[in-house]
Amino acid sequence: MTSDAGLAIDEHEGLTLRERKRLAAREALSSAAIRLAMEKGLEHVRVEDIAAEVGVSPRTFNNYFSSKEEAICAITVRRNGRIADLLINRPAEEPIWTAVTNAVSEHYGDLTGEAPREFIAKFRLLLVSDALRGEFLKAHGEVERKLSLAVAQRTGTDVERDLGPMLLAGAIASAMRVGMHRWLNHDRESTMADCVRAALDELANGLPSLNANRNDETHHNDDD
């Protein structure tokens, strides 16, 4: 299949035709993988099916993704990776935690109204699937990497030498996972954005709910 078999080759201004096609194909394969997995259940989707859906050979699928799980989780990297960009573009005066919170708000702000109930139920099944959990965490790892670079850039620290950027990135990714988990499993009334923000706040304030008796300085016993 040489021409666009239903692929949208739009957006992405400054790119050459080849690059746009490549992105579009990747996008199309990822979406098809997600759609099929939601319809038929992950285990009943073969790579062959996904390729067929897009009008491309199975062999070509593997030029883009090395497994259907990776194809499905690609959307996580794409979406959540955007938070790193937003973070970099927050006004320089904002303290880091504020900038993070606002970047997250911005991100989820652009996502409102995209929660058709049916979609969520199926999406949930995907995230619970054992086969996807590894790949999902891998995707989050990639997001975390991007976040750590963004944090380092904002704070003028070095992602390799200083512990801060990676730790903060880990905390943010944690908050996203925990917030999402809570939203999916317990608090469908709130928005996902609110759940994630609540998690971020809890973190930013030092986990007050756990720290009834904690000092600001941490004491070590070193009795081992």
Place this chain on the structure above:
Amino acid sequence: MTSDAGLAIDEHEGLTLRERKRLAAREALSSAAIRLAMEKGLEHVRVEDIAAEVGVSPRTFNNYFSSKEEAICAITVRRNGRIADLLINRPAEEPIWTAVTNAVSEHYGDLTGEAPREFIAKFRLLLVSDALRGEFLKAHGEVERKLSLAVAQRTGTDVERDLGPMLLAGAIASAMRVGMHRWLNHDRESTMADCVRAALDELANGLPSLNANRNDETHHNDDD
């Protein structure tokens, strides 16, 4: 091969013979997988090789692990999962962060002297491998789950209803990953325990290196 082909069926007191055998086999398969991967490189190790090493059929391997990657990363779950147990057994008076720090110290304390240089270099290769990263993160996810339960137990909170336990568990797991990363890549002079503790301290103190201008209360702009 029905009898113990070099398997150590020791430790584990209160268990029936069957259970001890099962654990021993699991252990042996995991170790063999690790050893072979370090010697030959992950991609040159087949499930068949691992099984042969233990004296068991390839089919049996899959009764224990569903991939060689999982077999390799099982050690991470076993080892780091122990921190959750140690955490539960820290004196009840200790504030949560102190208990965490001490549990971590205890854990790594028992691991001193187990760092033959050669071993590390190869171990490092494993962790950097793309094929293992997903499984490694999955293992850390499992550890995180155990940690969150331990934290909930200690603090009398509910792992499902309160955000704290999962967030703290995420932070701890983060600290372990970041500390380990730092130790492997930059700071081989320190012990891994020190690197992880440094990361934990940084977290416990609110990431001071990033927070030159942060208030204790986080302010939101909500300008999106």
Place this chain on the structure above:
DNA sequence: TATAAAGTTGCGGACCGCGCAAAGTTTTGG
């Protein structure tokens, strides 16, 4: 000891990931 429960194994089948080389498409530059 007899019987149930659990573990092991060979076989066979569906699927996957990827190297390779031929064929097709886009880019480059004269």
Place this chain on the structure above:
DNA sequence: CCAAAACTTTGCGCGGTCCGCAACTTTATA
């Protein structure tokens, strides 16, 4: 505008994985 260079798609084929099944062996129970 054309030809060579750069890159993509595809079929083919191989080595490997994962797992269900059914026969068999080992361990637990009474």
